Amino acid sequence: MTRLTKLASLMAGAAMALSASIATAADYTLTISSWTPPTHGINAKMWPAFIKMIEEATDGRVTAEVKLDLVPPPAQIDLIEDGGADVSIIFHGYQPGRFVSAKLIELPGYPGTAERGSVTHWRAWNQYFAGLDEHKGVKLIGLTTHGPATLHTVDPVASLDDIKGLKLRVPGGVGSDVAAALGATGIQVPAPKVYETLASRAADGVVITTESRKGFRLTEVAKHMYDMPGGLYRGSFAIIMNPDTFDSLPADIQQALEEKVFGEPLSAAFGRVWDEIDEIGIEATRAQADNTITVASEADQAKYKELTKAIIEKVIAEVAATGVDAQAAYDFMMQEMSAQ
Known part of the structure; x- marks a missing residue:
């Protein structure tokens, strides 16, 4: 099991600092590898929540510390x-191609929150x-999905028709399928590279989470947000653990x-x-006078629902092939997403 001697620098929030002090008294210290910026919500809130959960579950015998940028996100x-x-x-x-079943939760059209989506x-x-x-x-220890994704662009987008011909950073999975269906050209770069991709005008925009306006500083480089109620898609994530690490812990x-916890x-x-x-992310956008939020018209919402039927059918067929x-x-x- 990997042991750390100190918490990675610049971690956001007092919870991280508290965990670092507790770590010295714990019997087992897990190393968390994180690939988002220090102040991103994954580091500022998710990992502190995880650390608190494992400490409380084990009466302080297990804790964890975070290391940043050990390897790129895909690795x-x-x-x-x-x-x-x-x-x-x-x-x-x-x-691509490895986690086929995960695409099912990413489909547009589900109601509900990210919490409900993650439980589902x-x-x-x-x-x-x-x-x-x-x-x-x-070892799979959790699954989560972010909230309904939105479009963030350098220039304003007022309708679905405005998306045609744009060069958009896409995430992979259903998010990439959606961009293609909207007539955009997709380029795939990891989320931490979104800021520089937009700042250099290598892309006209990005389909990603609303929280990214704060977490990846999109308010600076993509000042216009186009919101499709219900989301353009949802992104699927797994929380994973080294199985040998888990097996080495007492029963x-x-x-x-x-x-x-798990x-x-x-x-x-x-x-x-x-x-x-x-x-x-919404609050950060509203706080900037030169940022805008455009909500899709009812006509565009109906158009999007019709347009994404083919994506839903395609993904169901892909998953059925497994x-x-x-x-x-x-x-x-x-049914689960609707039961709130």
Whole structure:
């Protein structure tokens, strides 16, 4: 198990500093690999929430500390599998073709919050997808999805028609399918590179979370946000752990983590943070006099619903090709997301 001697510098929030002091008294210290900027919500809120959960579940015997930028975002899963760190969060879209089932939760049209989406994601995985073993080599300890994604552009976008011909940074997964359907040209770069991509005008905009207006400083380089109610898509993430690290822990600690932290509790906790930081992104946008928020017209909402039917059908077919009942899984997700 990797042990750290100090917390990575510039971590946001007093919770991180508190965890660093507790770490010296813990029996086991996990290394968290994080790939977002220091002040991003993943570092400022998600990892502190995770650390608090594992400390409380184990009566302080297990804690964790964060290291930044050990490897690029797409390489996080290999880092954890190889034991270079103990825990990380991965975006499924960075590994095209590997996490096929994850695309189902990313589809547009679901109602509800990121917290509800994250819980639904975990429940659907347990019921339909666990047997696919898509996370082979690592221990899956949680699933989460960010809130409804929005479009952020250098120049104003007033309608769906304005998106045609734009060069957009796309995330992979369903987000990339959506951009293509809207007539945009997609370029794929990891989220931490979004700011420089837009600042250099290598792209006209980005489809990404609302929280990114604060977390990735989009208020500076993409001053206009186009909001499709219900979201353009949702992004799928997994919280993963090195299995040897977990196996090396005493049985009572393993049990405490499995019962009190891993699975639905952790998924829900990360979902709540996505919801919280989306609001922070909205506030950051409204605080800038030169930033704008345009909500899609009812006509464009109806047009988008019709346009994305083909994407939904395509993804259901892709997931069905793995051997699971993809239509049943999609219906289950829609029912779970609607039950709020």
